[in-house]
Every structure is written in C-alpha cells, then in structure tokens.
Amino acid sequence: MTANTANTSDNVEKFMDIRSVALAKILDEKGQGLKVVGIYCTFCPQELVLAAGAVPVGLCGTREDPIPAAEEVLPRNLCPLIKSSYGFALTDTCPFFAFSDLIVGETTCDGKKKMFEIMQDIKPVHVMQLPHQHKSPHSFALWVEEIRRLRSRMEEEFNVEIKDEDIWKAIDLVNREKKLLKDICDLNRLSPPRMSGMELLTVTWSSGFSHDKEVVVEMLEEFKDKLESREIEPDAAHKPRILLTGCPVGLGSEKVVRLVDELGAAVVAMENCSGYKTLELLTDKNGNDPVVALAHKYLNIPCSCMSPNPYRMELLDRMIDDFNAAAVIDLTWQACHTYNIESHEVKKLVKGKGLPFLHLESDYSSSDEESLKVRIEAMLEMMGK
C-alpha cells in the first residue's frame, strides 16, 4: 500500500467517526440550549432546520437490532427500514433520537406515514404532507404550504424567528455539501474507480450525521483532494462495474454492497437516496422566496413514492452511461411496495440498454446472505468474470 492509499483510508475512517464526534458535541451543547431535529428522509428540507439555528441529525433505521422490539407493535411484514426506525425510538437505544427535540416525518409511503402516527406517543413528530406528483401546480402549491408550516412549527417550538436571509445562507451551505458529495461520487466514473463500494457508502451515508455542516464540507473538501491523487492498483480496473439502485442502504444494512465487494466486483455508484439520488438537485439561489426555491428542489426528488417517477429512470439511464456500469442491481426491502413495483420499470430500462439486471429482495437479517451471494455470483459469472 502506498502512502497515499493509507492516507485516504484514514480519511474514510474519519467519516466513520462522524457519529461519535457529533454525539459528543451535541451532548456538550445541549445544556446551552442547542436544539436538535431528527430527520428520516431526504425530503425533509434541512435548510430550514439549519436556518432555525438547530442541528438536523439523520436518524438511521438501517440496523436490525431494534426490529424484534418494533414487531411487538408493528406488523412483521413491513419494510425493515420502518421497523428499525420505530424500534430505535421505542427501545430508546438511539442517542440521536433521544436528543431530538422534534422529529420531522413526511407522508412518503403508507408504512412510514402510519408509523409516524404511532411514534407521536414517544416524541413530538411533525409530519409534512408530501404530495406525490413532481410537476402538477397544485402539488407544488401544497408543498410550498407544507414547508411554510414546518417553518412556523419550528419558530414556535424553538421560540426563534427563521429569517429569509438565514434560509438563503443554509441553502448555500447545503448546496456546497451536495456539490462536493457529487464531485466525490463522480470520481468513481474513472477506471479503476477511486473508492470501493463500502468506502463510497461510508462517506455518503455518514455525512448525514454531522452536527456541523461547515465541518462536513471541510472534511469532504479534504477527502476529495486526497481521492483525486489516490493511487489505485491498476488491477482494480478489471473488476465488473456495478450500479446499485433501490431502497435506502446505510451502515448496518450494507450487506449487498459488502457481498459485491467480497465477490470481486465493484459498486461504482449508488442511485439510492443515501447516494446519488439527490446530488444533482441544487436549490436555485436566484429567486426571491427561499421557501419556493426549496419546494422546487425537494419536489423533484426521484423517490419511488412519487407517481409517476420518470426522473429516476432518466437519472439511472444517465448514470449507467456516466459510470460505465456493466450491470445493475436493484435492492429492495421486503414489503416496500413502491420500490418493488418500480423494479419492473428499472428492469425494462436496464435490459433495454443490454445490461444484466438483478433484482434482490431482502431484509436486514443475515439469514439470506448465502442465497444473495449465489445470485450475485451467478450474475458475475454470466458477465464472464
């Protein structure tokens, strides 16, 4: 290993530490009145939270541990992400949840919106009514109103005034963060890719847990520099290039990313929402109402909850070309109807481009690792690995 590779790996580890550093900081500042807002999904306009002077923290829902507890209340055949999210809240085992003064949820899929109703018993949850159409004017009007409602709720809850200029500042900060994340992901367009699948996941997923966006932006800048000059074993160029799409994946639910790595292929890009899904969507800074600007950005997110959801197919189509993917894996969680059904469209797109397509349906347990492995391996064999 050359000096530079070692350095870059150290940098990836720094991202793994984000959570513990953030926790220590939050614990420290909580006494001085720091407000924390727990968010579950990329639809939550975190710019507003920042403008309120509060810290938006990602609540993960990517681990299996609290699922049995959640199943005492929720049905078993529910998506593991929802069960895990609720389980952490119920068992009080997620410190970020414990520190949150307010939880923000959205009516994305049915499972989530009904779960948020029950979660109210544990913490105050503000649920935003997300309309499910990207383009219609009434959807847009509703979403603008919903963002305004969140703004007032936080002003009341935290006893602050959220000023337009602060929202614009936050917009700039989040834009910078997304831009950097995109630049970093884009380095994997190169052959050999600059990051392994697990590194890519660690960096993109962990940045969401920070207590201070300025700090993350600095870390990302430094990481990008390191990555640009990273020396990669030339052999890595022969690894089959895989694009991963589907339900959200994080550390704790990374098994497919890990298996692909272990089987000698490379996840070069992830379209999921912890990955590339939102990275092209920067908020336009030229308008005169920051709430309208935010509404534009967020209503474009190509989540399968949107109906129809053409932008996801456009994005995938371009990503397959840009990242020179040799195959696509669509990982959907059991009982996630929207992604499971949309898999049909993804399959048509991918096969239409003449690439192998593998739809994997799984949950957070390790019980099906063997059979996932057989499928992934068979696909790689099929590609003539």
Next chain:
Amino acid sequence: MITVGMDIGSVASKGVLLSGDKKFSLVLPTGWSPRDVGEQILANLLAESRVELEEVDSILVTGYGRVSFDRAAARTVTEISCHARGVAALCPETGTIIDIGGQDSKVISINGNGKVLDFAMNDKCAAGTGRFLQVMANTLGMDVGELAAFEDPSAMVKINSMCTVFAESEIIGLLARGSSKGGIIAGLHQSVGKRVAAMTRRLGVKEKIVFTGGVAQNAGVCRALEEELKHRIVVPEECQFTGALGAALLAAG
C-alpha cells in the same frame, strides 16, 4: 484430462468424474455434513474409475454446500452456471432450463453454448420446491418418490394454498371430506407447476425447455408444467446430474 464435478445439494449430493470420454457418476444423500459427503463422493468416484487423486487435473464444486468442501485444489462456481453448462452438453439447443431441487427452484435462460443469459430463483419459500412435495407426501403417509405413480389428473382437486403450512391443513381437510388421494396428488403437482411456470414466464419462455433437478424425476410435476406452460418439456435421463456434469465440464475449461 481428468476432471471431477460435484453438486452438493440440500438433500442429495451428486458427483461426476470425466476421464477422456469415460463418465462416472454417483449420488448420495447429503445428510447433515455437506463436507463429509463431498469427501465420500470424491473417494467413491476415484475408486470406481480407478483413478488416483493425483491424476485428477481439476475439481469444481457447486451447490448449496459448495463452500463447505474446502480442499485447496477445488474451485467453486454457482449452480446456475453449472446447470447451464451441463444441460447444454446433454440436450443441445436448449433455451430454457427449469430446475427444481429440494430447497429451491430456478429458471435459467441459456444460449447454444450453455452461456447463461438470465435467471430467476426462488429459495425463500418452500412452495414450488421439492420441500413442498416432501411435506405433502408425509401428510399423505407416502414416500415422495411414489407421488407420481399415484396421481389421478382426471379427478384433480384444486389446492388453493401456496404456503406449505396452509396446504398441509388444507389436505387434511380434503382427506377428511373424502377427496381421492390421487386427485389431491394431481392438485399438488399442479400447484408446484403453476408456481414455477409463473417464474418461467417472467423470464420469458424459450424452446426447448429442459426440466432438471431431483423433482424432475416426478412425471406428475412435468405433466403439470407442460399444461401450465403449454409447451413440451424434455427431462434428460440424467436429470439429477446436470449440475455435477456441468461442474466437471467447467473444471476442464
């Protein structure tokens, strides 16, 4: 060139030794140790073919228990690729392989060279696998190998439950109400056939269709599959050995 291919399945383990144009094959129940059965098959194949271990050029293992056979010299390949290769050798011009084993069922679409074009696999649910028939045979007080001989399609009783647990109680109810055993068995075969036919159609049906795996020995399931898919289905004589044969062939390449 001498090669050995082994397919260590959940219920039965198969081995094929190829030496020049001679072929030796054997099957043993997997039992509780996939590792031991692999060693056993290798030893028996060597004894039968009078080949010394040192003379074997390459060993390739596939199937559910492939990773537990940890001889340094042995490579592993998935059963999907092995079945494709094996079937292409036994039945030239195959387009679609339907393989139903003890624990899973799979459909593989191949080209003329035995290259996999696409595949689908069910191993999450016992319905549509040998396991389903095994449980039902127990409920009927029969051996799973006897099912086909006793089926009576003319008196077919529709089995509504796909789930093994529910199907079991459904059958107990049907027996209590006096439905004929033969009709029930035909219904069970139909149920497996329906399930697997749906998986096949998802992938696209391409002639010729070859049916392999332990369950391919059951003529009733083959009949049901033909009815459901409205296509003729070929069952190679060595339908249990296609995985192991494919492994032995791939070991050479």
